[in-house]
Structures are given as C-alpha cells and as structure tokens.
Amino acid sequence: MCVRSCFQSPRLQWVWRTAFLKHTQRRHQGSHRWTHLGGSTYRAVIFDMGGVLIPSPGRVAAEWEVQNRIPSGTILKALMEGGENGPWMRFMRAEITAEGFLREFGRLCSEMLKTSVPVDSFFSLLTSERVAKQFPVMTEAITQIRAKGLQTAVLSNNFYLPNQKSFLPLDRKQFDVIVESCMEGICKPDPRIYKLCLEQLGLQPSESIFLDDLGTNLKEAARLGIHTIKRQGFAVLPKLVSNSWAQAIYPPYPPKVVNDPETAVKELEALLGFTLRVGVPNTRPVKKTMEIPKDSLQKYLKDLLGIQTTGPLELLQFDHGQSNPTYYIRLANRDLVLRKKPPGTLLPSAHAIEREFRIMKALANAGVPVPNVLDLCEDSSVIGTPFYVMEYCPGLIYKDPSLPGLEPSHRRAIYTAMNTVLCKIHSVDLQAVGLEDYGKQGDYIPRQVRTWVKQYRASETSTIPAMERLIEWLPLHLPRQQRTTVVHGDFRLDNLVFHPEEPEVLAVLDWELSTLGDPLADVAYSCLAHYLPSSFPVLRGINDCDLTQLGIPAAEEYFRMYCLQMGLPPTENWNFYMAFSFFRVAAILQGVYKRSLTGQASSTYAEQTGKLTEFVSNLAWDFAVKEGFRVFKEMPFTNPLTRSYHTWARPQSQWCPTGSRSYSSVPEASPAHTSRGGLVISPESLSPPVRELYHRLKHFMEQRVYPAEPELQSHQASAARWSPSPLIEDLKEKAKAEGLWNLFLPLEADPEKKYGAGLTNVEYAHLCELMGTSLYAPEVCNCSAPDTGNMELLVRYGTEAQKARWLIPLLEGKARSCFAMTEPQVASSDATNIEASIREEDSFYVINGHKWWITGILDPRCQLCVFMGKTDPHAPRHRQQSVLLVPMDTPGIKIIRPLTVYGLEDAPGGHGEVRFEHVRVPKENMVLGPGRGFEIAQGRLGPGRIHHCMRLIGFSERALALMKARVKSRLAFGKPLVEQGTVLADIAQSRVEIEQARLLVLRAAHLMDLAGNKAAALDIAMIKMVAPSMASRVIDRAIQAFGAAGLSSDYPLAQFFTWARALRFADGPDEVHRATVAKLELKHRI
C-alpha cells in the first residue's frame, strides 16, 4: 500500500474527528496529549458466550433430552424455576457451588417428572470439550475485529466448575476484557455488569456493539446506549417461558430455529463496515470503474502459464493499491496478483510498474523476500494498460502496528523480523543484481528535501510556521555521510506479508516508491507509527500504547537494532531522519489538502486534511528541536571549573600513601579521556566505546531489568525474602555475560583496569544514573552499595592476601559485604565518636561493640564485615580508629534484629542491629595499620560518596517519567490531569531540579577526574546536600500526581521515596554536608 495513494483515499475521512481538532488546539497551549473524544465509529465488540460464541445451554439441553428420552423442555423449565433467586441464577452469581446447584437442580427436575433425572450427565455434556467449543466463524470474526484495531470483550453469565475454575471454554487471549458473572457476583441484565465491562474497555456505551442471544440482556444493553445485535437462538417452547428471568436462559421469541452464528456475523459486518470472514484477505469485488476484460486476460494467462484447460477466472480487487490498481486472480488452481497502471493519461514518471517489476525481479535474485514476479506485459491491448503478474503470496498482513492479540514476545519478534528484512534490502549489492542505474547515486537526502520543498510550495495554501522552520532547518542539518542502497520508500508493517505462525517476512510489497538512496530514510519512515496516535487516519499509530508492555521496541531501539544488524555505529542523528520523514508526509498531505479544496471534497473533509498537515509538520519540528538539543549536548564545554578551584585545591591527597595518586591529583596525567576536554553532560557525548556501553546497559535495563521488577519486588515481600532471589542471580549472570559488570571502580583507583571497567567518574555517572532508575539494577550489575565502597577500599588499601581472599569473590559477585561503623549509643555522624573497641591479644585483635544500621549484614551471602572501631582511645582524635576485615562466620557476631525504614526491611541484605562480643580476628586482617581507620573511611566514601547521588538522579528521572505517563492518561474533573496548571508546574519544577542536580553531580565527578577526590570535596558535599532532597521532592510530586496508588507497592515510587529520604542520613546527614560547604566557602571564597 503506497502512502501517497492512501492520503488521496476517501478513507482519510474515517477518523478525522473532534479528537484531532482538540489535540491541535491543545498543542498550541503547549500540551502534547492526544485525546480520543468519540465519534461515530465503534471501538469494541462485546460478546455473550453461551449462545453467541459457543452453543447455548438450551440447545445442549434439547440434544441431551432427546438422547436421554427426557420430555422436551424439562431442563429449561427447571433452569428457569425461581427466576432471579432460582438455583441457576444463584449458580451464575457464584452464590452456590456446582455441587449445590446440581443438588437443587436435580431435585427440581425429579419433582417435575416424578422420577429421578440424571442432571449430572446434562452438566457434563454442557461443559464438555465436545460441546463447549467456539464457533469457527466467531473465531474468524474476532481475529478480523482485532486486526482492525478494535477491542473485543466477553461478557458472560457463567459459573464455577467443581474444580473451582470458571467455565470459560474460550481462548482468553482473544479478548481485551473478560467479565464473568460468577466472578463479579452479578449477572446480566443487571446494568452494573455492562457498566463494568465498558469501564474496563475504557469506552462509552455508544462506542461498542453487544451481541447476545437473549432479548432481556440486549434490552438492558440498548437502554444503556450500547448498540446491540441479536444472535438468533434455538427454538423454545413458548409455553414454558413465563417470566422475565426465563429470558436469561432463552429468548421467548421468535420460536424459529435459526441457530446461525453467520447471520450475527453478517449483521456485525454491516455495522462495522468491514469483512469478518476470511476469504482472500483485504479483497473485495472489482469496482465497476476498475473492471478489466476477463477473456483476453484469461487467454494471456493460459499462454503465460502454459495451461490447457481452465475453469472460470476469478477476479477480486485488493483494498490497497489505489495508485496502481491491484487484482487477485484465481485460475486453474493458481493464485496470482496482477498490478497495472491506472487508466487515463499519466505523468511520464508516475505509476512506473515497469520499475516495480524490475526491482522485485532483481531483489528476488539477491535473496530479499518479494513476491515471485512472472511477467511484465507492456502491450496495452491485453487489458487496456501495461501490467505485470506475480504469484499471490499467502500470509498475514498486520494492519494495526500495535499487533493486537499477540504475545509481547511475538510482537517483538515481528518487529525484529521487519528490521532484519530491511537490513537485507539495504545490504543488496547493487552491481551484482544490476541495479546501479536504478536511481541517482549519492545526495539522496538533499535532493529529496529540495523535491519536497518544491512540492510543498506548489500546493501551499497558507503559511504553516512549522513548515517554514523546517524548510530553513533541514538543508542546514543534512547528514554528512550517506550510504547509497536500494530504498523501499514506503517501508512499513502493512507492506509486509508474514508467515501465519512464524515471525518471518514472506514478502515485501509495494515497491512503487523504491529507488537508490539513503537507507536511514527507510528506517526512520518505518518508525512513523511510533509517533502517531492510534486514531490517526491512514497511518495508524502506536504513540498512545505502552510499548514496553506490548513488547514492541521503541523507535530508538529499533534504530539501534538496525545499526547492530548492519554492523554500523549508532545513528546519532536519527532525529534528523525522523524530522525529514514527517516533513515529507506533511508535504504530501498539503498536496491532498490543496486538491480537496479545488475538487469535489466536502468542506469538512478539506478542513480535516489541512489540520493533518499542520499536525504532522509540528511533529516533524519536534524532531528538529530534539536534534538541535543533541548537537548542543555534544558540544564540548570548555573547562570552566579549573578557574576558581585551582586557587585552593591541592592535588596531593593526604590519605593515599601508594603513589598511585598521580591519576587524580594532576589533571594533565588524568586518564579521564572524555573528561579532560570538557564536562560531558549527556551520554551522547561520551566516547564511542563508553557510549556503546551506555546503550548496551540501556537495552539491558529495558529488556531484562524493568520487566523483572514485579517479580523481584514480590520476592522481597514473600516468606523467602531473606534468601536472595534466584532471578537476581540469573540476571547477574546475564549482566556479566554482556559486560555490564563492575562498572563502578574508577579508573583512577584501578589504572590497569585489573578489576573494573576502567571508567572515569563522569563516565560512570551516566551509567550509574541509568542503573539508578531501577532499585535492582545496581546489584544486578554488581555496582551496589555497600559492596562497591568495600571493593574500592580493598583495591586501594588491601594487601594482596586480603584482595585474594575478599576482593575477588566480591568482584565475581559470589560474596557480599557490609560496613559497620554506626553505633546506637553515640552520634555517629561524627565518626570520631564511635566507641567499639579493637584490642590486641596475642596475634589477634578482639573486638567488642554495638553497631546498628549495618546494611547488608543479614544477607546469607554476606561474608565480610568491614569493621570500624577504636584501637587507641588516647591517640589524637583522628588516629584512634582502625578498620578490620571481619569474616562473618567468626564466633561472637550476634545479629539482634533487622531494622526497618518506613516499614521496609530491604531484604535480603536488610539493615541490621548487631553486637560484636569478643570477636577474634587475625592481625593480618587489619587494613593499612592501626590508627588509619579515619582516613580509610574518608577514602572509602570518596567516589562512592557520589554514587548515591548519581542513582538519586536516576530515581528522579524514573519518577518523573512515571508521573508524566500517569497524568496524561488520567482524567479528573473532566480533563486529563496533565491539563491542570498545578500538575504542569510540578512537572516543570521537577525537570528543572533534576537538571540542576545532574549538573552538580557531573561537575563533582568531573572535578574528581581532573583534580582528585580531595580537590572535589566542596562539590561532593554540595551534591550530597542537594541530591537526596531534590529526589525526595521530585518523587513526592510524582506520588501526589498518582493519588493513593503512588503510595502502594504497585509502582516503585514509594520505595524510591523511602530510600531518597533515608539517604539524607545514610550518606551522612544533610547538616554535616551543609557544615562542610559553609566551612569551605568561608575558608576559600572570602
């Protein structure tokens, strides 16, 4: 299907409703929400089950009565007995069990017939697989309905089976919503159950159609404003139908046996306006004006195919292919497709079916899946115009890019297959297949921009500001390097034929716009749907869908996937290509608009088309703005920080005796390759390998970590929570395999990259922020506190023996560790206060002390406690403390209790209160020597200090993202929350605060890279002062916007908030950082 012809189609009229006008108005107010405000088209079909999707109980009863020689109508009469309070209706409301129902029901039947009635066997038949089977015609209809993007629901009066499962012998995946009376405790025709169904569909009554075989049920639905279709049911003996509840089982009229689901489907088709039966999909009878002479065609085909005798030639016309009319032909068991030029005088370059034929033939030889072309007939005497014939390729064409009814993994596979086939097209060797002259080589984008600007100007009717800006902007931002390959020109999902069961592209259709050009234009074009709303005419979009939940790769990921498959570096300027693609669509739409003004179209139609152009041009401009920001972010900042800091920062650290300080103390010697030039403020401006690592991590987060969060969270709330989740262990292995492991260790501490990824602090800041968007990612990547600080301590100060024993298992993720400093009896924000004693005894140290808030100590994997105590209380204040490595299995370590933070236990590591009673540790476990504890503690908290801040930026970004999604979709007081001024103000405030804090984090990291940790003391203190409070405020605003849900554990917000708040202590109290900032400010800046 060619997009250009689609835009010319009268189908354009089908969705341009109030929604668009509203949206356009809102955009002008700065809002980006798309609202569907209803209209005349239907958006869901609701099915009753028994009698519509599967045979009705009445029909089953009749069959059973004949087989069992029971007087006809007995079962029905008994089912109706008691009306609303009879056993049948109570059974359907789950007020009685299956056993209870059968007891009462059997009694009723037996009383009626004065003999025992084997009702159990009726029930078995009713619920048997043989009988309770969905009508195939309904299965087909549901598939077609969903393929058109409508929702489907089943609204059934049903019951619980003896095994406690509800009776619903349907494939649940066919339905977006399932409402079962036995689960809700209410039955049709109670209006509440219809309302519940509509609520779950998120629709107004007038937007849905309801099919039922019972008059009462339909009457109530109609009363509520739902469109109804009556599926004619089985005949009933009218005399038995005595009250309204009887109709809940059987309609009393008309007593004719039609029992024909097909009739219902036909009625449904009439209402929906599309076919629900599968013949040759997407075809219809040939329009009068499009008829072609069958006889001469048949003769031509007989010759072509070498067929002697043929039956009649069957001819249908495809829905798509308006530009070049396309026909389905069946002749002598051959399924063929004919594509021809339209009749009449044509522009010389238009409708070049010869080119289509040529490219498909060439590509088939190169292994690209295309229909098998048989012949090009340029002799207009055969059917009036030139045409070509190809084999019909049966398979599935997905018209709705949200791929309704598929599993997320299947959707992902479909998009991956689409990406792969595009790579195949773009990898074709032009020379080998003889296509070097298929188009001009090089300069494709500049030529295209010129062409479309010209076309737009030719059809311009009024000034569209976004188009004017784009016309200026596009030529200035043309990509520097372009490859030349075959480009399809209209590459999108509904131009692909898929294998019915496998995610495999069988054929790429519609090569009308193909040429030689820049392949990235195709990639961008295939992502248009990602940015269009689902109600967009012609090109149905998915921008209002939750892609992660659907399993559909986001556009960015789709681009990445493409580059990876093609072996190309990531496409940095893909926003340019998106801007260009939307510009092109806007120019096409403007042409349609112009023609509609001068042609026969109604004024509403013309107005709607005009609005489309404006809408799409605004989208194009959004991408131009994004591209502008990307370029801006990549511009290196000139080193603004050295200016004032070097007046006071001494590069030499007082706490590192090893001489390795050269890495951080002297800026010129810094290995921080990306930081040396300037402050890297966005991941896009990281060096290529680190950027690649960043994107790999991002992909991992999207594919592995976020989807695992619910399970990990429920593990933390389960009885097994004090044991590590097996899923975490599994994810750790995956992270390790992908090289996303131990990223934290700064290059400065590990210059030979012996232990870590060798990143600078700034580089890690970007990655750490990303990990911080999930509470679980830091552990998954072995980058979580307190292990990171302890590992760094061992790298910096540990002996080789200590490293071998402790560092290696920690680096491998086999062990975990804790850091014990804080004591309940003293103010531990001042580390000199701590009282735990470390006494020398023979060749051992003996420790005694009471500690609390020791993070990670409850974890069964915790093998090492880095213990801080006093070896000499009489030494100078900062020389009294020492650090000991204490194996967790040493006798005398008594965990008293896990502490909770706002009720959270943070299992399995927890935060423990613990006593150390005469714990004997070999002397060689001392780190660095007695009296060196204070300097070690300071060093341990060096870079590790700002890791929390980096993660807090991640918390905040995720909270803001969740908030934005929520307020766009939630309505209060008649409009979406996002349109409330206070919500907008909150969003703005949060964005500003995040950006401010991020800059400060990066500045601190940058300074640590350039001048060393000590020189960065002020910046470290500043960001530690700022980040937790900033995150608390941003998360708090998100929680507020979520309503009560924000406090629940359904979202990560409550936990984010808890940990952000806790970090105002855990990372040192705010006041201590404030005191540091003030002290340094007064000391150095007076």
Ligand SMILES: Cc1cc2nc3c(=O)[nH]c(=O)nc-3n(C[C@H](O)[C@H](O)[C@H](O)COP(=O)(O)OP(=O)(O)OC[C@H]3O[C@@H](n4cnc5c(N)ncnc54)[C@H](O)[C@@H]3O)c2cc1C
């Ligand atoms: C979730 C969590 C995890 C933790 N994990 C660990 C761990 O793994 N290992 C560990 O040893 N400890 C850990 N801690 C403890 C944390 O390090 C201490 O709580 C922190 O150092 C403060 O010590 P304190 O609680 O004794 O408060 P105190 O020292 O008693 O201070 C109380 C309050 O006094 C005020 N104050 C303190 N100093 C000043 C000042 N200079 N100027 C003005 N006001 C001031 C502040 O308001 C401060 O909050 C953790 C804490 C939390 C909440």
